Amino acid sequence: MKWQLLSSEYLFTDSWLRARRDRCLRPDGQEVYPYYVMEYPTWVTAVALTEDNQVVLVKQYRHALGEVCIETPGGCVDATDTDNAEAVKRELLEETGYAFNEVHYLGRTSPNPSTNNNLMHLYLLRGGKKVQEQELDQNEDIEVVLVSLDELKNMLERNEIIQAMHVTCIFYALQKLEKLQGQYQQESIH
Structure with a gap:
């Protein structure tokens, strides 16, 4: 199923984004052209709990969507980060x-x-x-928001957190914290 890359041409290059146009060959011999790929840095995010189990969220304006959003904190992995875990700790320290x-x-x-x-x-x-x-950073204006785990779950139910990757992170964190078990059991009873 994997395609063979025949050629790539960069159309745009900047520090946070590169766009390229690929020419590819499928296993069945059919050529795919143009195929556009957006290259971004590796990203990290976290559900972050304080010592007293408050969830640390961030509220900020997201220009592409034109809305103020509530999200989990995080950002890009920098070349100076030793690994992704170090990057997420650095990002949270900077943002929160x-x-x-x-x-x-x-x-x-x-x-x-x-x-x-x-x-x-x-x-x-x-x-x-x-x-x-x-x-x-120069273009960041971030408000830190602390909520309980129960309020975080309520925010999800009210669709107040719309960043899909952050919702995914929250799901896995709640699963790790065993905060979804009661919901599964109630659903299977009814």
Whole structure:
């Protein structure tokens, strides 16, 4: 099923995005051209819990959508990060001012495997403590929002968190924390 890459041409290159046009050959001999691929850096995000089990969320304007969104904190893996776990801890410290003493890897997800080449790595962080003020990038304006785990679940039910990869992270975190068990049992009873 895998295609053979015959050629690639970059149409746009910037620090956060590269767009290319590929010419490919399918196993059945059919040529696919043009096929457009968006290249982004690797991303990380986390459901982050403070020492008293409050969930650390962020609220910020997302220009492409034109809306203010509530999300899990995270961002891009930088060349200076030793690994993805280090990147997620750095991103949370910068965006929220919280440091965490437990890091649990939850898996990975693809933003859109038909057009994007990158992955987002998902984490559960625990034991968070506010240790500094935010260190935001020039274009960031982020409000930190603390909620209980029950309120987080209510926010999902009300469709208040719309970033699909972040919803995926929340699902895996709630599963790891065994906060979905009662729902499964109730559904199977009815």
